[in-house]
Amino acid sequence: MKKMNSKKSNGDKSFRKTEKLRKNYQFQKVYKQGKSLATKNTVMFIRKNFKGCNRLGVSISKKVGKSVVRHRLKRLYIEAFRNLKANIVKSGFDIVIIGRKGAGSMTYSEVFSEIKGLMSWGKLLK
RNA sequence: UGAGUAAACUGGGCAGCCGCGAGAGCAUUGAUGCUUUCGAGGAAAGUCCGAGCUCCGCAGGGCAGGGUGCUGGGUAACGCCCAGUGGGGGCGACCCUAAGGAUAGUGCCACAGAAAGAAACCGCCUUUUCUGGAGCUUCUAGAAGCUCUAGAAAAGGUAAGGGUGCAACGGUGCGGUAAGAGCGCACCAGGGGUCAGGUGACUGGCUCGCUAGGUAAACCCCACCCGGAGCAAGACUGAAUAGGAGGGAGAUGAUGUUGCCCGCUGAAUCCCUCGGGUAUGAGUCGCUGGAGAUGCCAGGCAACUGGCGUCCUAGAUAGAUGGCUGCUACUCUAUUUUUAGGAGUACAGAACUCGGCUUACAGGUUUGCUCAUAUA
RNA sequence: CGGGGCGUAGCGCAGUUUGGCAGCGCGCUUGGUUCGGGACCAAGAGGCCGCGGGUUCAAAUCCCGCCGCUCCGA
Numbered sequence: 001m002k003k004m005n006s007k008k009s010n011g012d013k014s015f016r017k018t019e020k021l022r023k024n025y026q027f028q029k030v031y032k033q034g035k036s037l038a039t040k041n042t043v044m045f046i047r048k049n050f051k052g053c054n055r056l057g058v059s060i061s062k063k064v065g066k067s068v069v070r071h072r073l074k075r076l077y078i079e080a081f082r083n084l085k086a087n088i089v090k091s092g093f094d095i096v097i098i099g100r101k102g103a104g105s106m107t108y109s110e111v112f113s114e115i116k117g118l119m120s121w122g123k124l125l126k
Numbered sequence: 127u128g129a130g131u132a133a134a135c136u137g138g139g140c141a142g143c144c145g146c147g148a149g150a151g152c153a154u155u156g157a158u159g160c161u162u163u164c165g166a167g168g169a170a171a172g173u174c175c176g177a178g179c180u181c182c183g184c185a186g187g188g189c190a191g192g193g194u195g196c197u198g199g200g201u202a203a204c205g206c207c208c209a210g211u212g213g214g215g216g217c218g219a220c221c222c223u224a225a226g227g228a229u230a231g232u233g234c235c236a237c238a239g240a241a242a243g244a245a246a247c248c249g250c251c252u253u254u255u256c257u258g259g260a261g262c263u264u265c266u267a268g269a270a271g272c273u274c275u276a277g278a279a280a281a282g283g284u285a286a287g288g289g290u291g292c293a294a295c296g297g298u299g300c301g302g303u304a305a306g307a308g309c310g311c312a313c314c315a316g317g318g319g320u321c322a323g324g325u326g327a328c329u330g331g332c333u334c335g336c337u338a339g340g341u342a343a344a345c346c347c348c349a350c351c352c353g354g355a356g357c358a359a360g361a362c363u364g365a366a367u368a369g370g371a372g373g374g375a376g377a378u379g380a381u382g383u384u385g386c387c388c389g390c391u392g393a394a395u396c397c398c399u400c401g402g403g404u405a406u407g408a409g410u411c412g413c414u415g416g417a418g419a420u421g422c423c424a425g426g427c428a429a430c431u432g433g434c435g436u437c438c439u440a441g442a443u444a445g446a447u448g449g450c451u452g453c454u455a456c457u458c459u460a461u462u463u464u465u466a467g468g469a470g471u472a473c474a475g476a477a478c479u480c481g482g483c484u485u486a487c488a489g490g491u492u493u494g495c496u497c498a499u500a501u502a
Numbered sequence: 503c504g505g506g507g508c509g510u511a512g513c514g515c516a517g518u519u520u521g522g523c524a525g526c527g528c529g530c531u532u533g534g535u536u537c538g539g540g541a542c543c544a545a546g547a548g549g550c551c552g553c554g555g556g557u558u559c560a561a562a563u564c565c566c567g568c569c570g571c572u573c574c575g576a
Contacts, residue, residue: 022445023407024444025407058444075146082145
């Protein structure tokens with residue numbers, strides 16, 4: 001992965017405001033109509049949005065830890081999503097990632113492999 | 127050198143790549159794109175105090191209610207800070223201290239103890255009466271009187287003693303007395319008066335025998351302070367506390383103004399329930415230049431204040447500070463004893479802004495002072 | 503941002519107003535009863551009263567500062 005990142009040729013690794021889920025109703029739609037996948041530390045909801053781009057929302061409950069722990073975990077999820085964007089084949093999906101109770105102690109490599117596994121389970125990766 | 131005490135600072139470093147937010151400039155109808163600059167803390171935390179700012183039919187009165195509580199300063203203000211005073215702890219440097227009033231009143235002080243607050247009880251002493259015993263004297267020879275002693279009753283004196291208890295009516299000693307008592311004296315503890323010093327808390331001297339427990343972080347009294355709500359405050363726009371339906375209250379006063387009353391205000395209003403979601407399931411402003419930071423000089427023991435110069439240092443809104451790599455610093459671990467490998471890097475994330483307090487904090491640096499030991 | 507409630511035995515709760523013995527029910531242990539078990543009877547163990555200070559002779563209770571859980575309102 002890291003070697004691929006250093007190449008120039010692969011796609012956009014940015015993460016802009018338009019790729020974020022920002023409103024509560026957007027989250028509620030994904031919860032109600034989406035498909036859910038779960039591991040021990042992470043839950044992922046996936047729903048088609050018919051808009052031609054993939055959007056991400058992250059939600060971490062207060063049970064995970066203090067403010068520093070929650071904030072750091074959210075950044076790790078976004079970083080993992082950003083580094084996996086080039087490998088996503090399908091587009092037009094809303095994705096919501098939820099951190100569960102033990103997720104606060106994970107490192108970046110654990111988060112990355114967890115998100116990668118969930119995405120390939122959801123058939124978003126090639 | 128070791129132990130301790132007080133205070134200040136730091137909060138891994140350097141380089142590279144990818145990514146995020148904001149400002150400015152350029153391009154662009156715009157969304158955006160490019161360049162460049164800046165981008166978490168000492169506690170940003172807890173939300174415990176104090177203010178600025180904004181609104182509430184001006185902020186008026188009374189009663190409640192709340193807070194503070196040695197003195198003097200500082201400050202925009204404070205429950206904060208500084209300098210002192212008293213008390214307590216430590217050999218010491220130093221630390222802790224809600225520290226006004228207990229003769230304004232009320233309450234409480236379990237168990238024990240005579241008694242937990244001003245009085246009774248036991249006891250001690252004196253006098254009188256009665257009863258018993260011993261001794262002496264008189265004499266009519268078994269009675270009287272006197273002295274001593276034991277017991278009971280009555281009248282009085284006293285607060286020394288009473289195994290308790292956290293606490294017992296100032297303490298110890300000598301004198302004194304029928305027995306006793308600050309009744310008198312010496313020393314000690316406290317209190318009143320007066321004089322001196324100090325702005326003051328208070329300290330020191332002299333003098334008065336003046337000495338009725340503790341608890342006010344129990345009610346309370348005294349002195350001082352407090353209008354309420356909070357940036358989801360509030361303002362603006364292109365309908366913007368939208369516009370609707372049903373029920374109820376309302377000039378006999380709704381509503382608002384802290385709880386209550388008075389006073390003020392004064393109605394297409396107010397309260398409840400249901401349903402609805404607009405052009406973007408709103409946006410912009412408030413939103414960061416301020417009791418700002420820093421250097422020098424002056425005043426002050428200090429907190430702090432004044433003058434001059436320099437600087438601009440986060441402004442998000444599902445909420446920007448992250449990830450990876452290399453070298454290095456520190457800690458841990460197993461192998462090895464020399465290097466290499468692995469894991470980890472304190473507490474913790476701005477949300478209107480300041481001044482404080484409290485709490486959390488791996489490791490490191492510096493300075494002042496104290497004690498002990500050694501050497502000179 | 504503002505406000506309220508609760509932390510006591512393994513579990514569910516009293517006691518806090520008015521300071522002085524830490525209690526109740528279920529559960530647990532031992533013994534009895536029964537052929538055995540349950541039920542019943544008798545005895546017993548189990549507590550830093552969330553944590554740290556302070557006031558007081560004495561604190562679960564009063565005061566101050568923290569920690570955790572939980573519920574409202576805008």
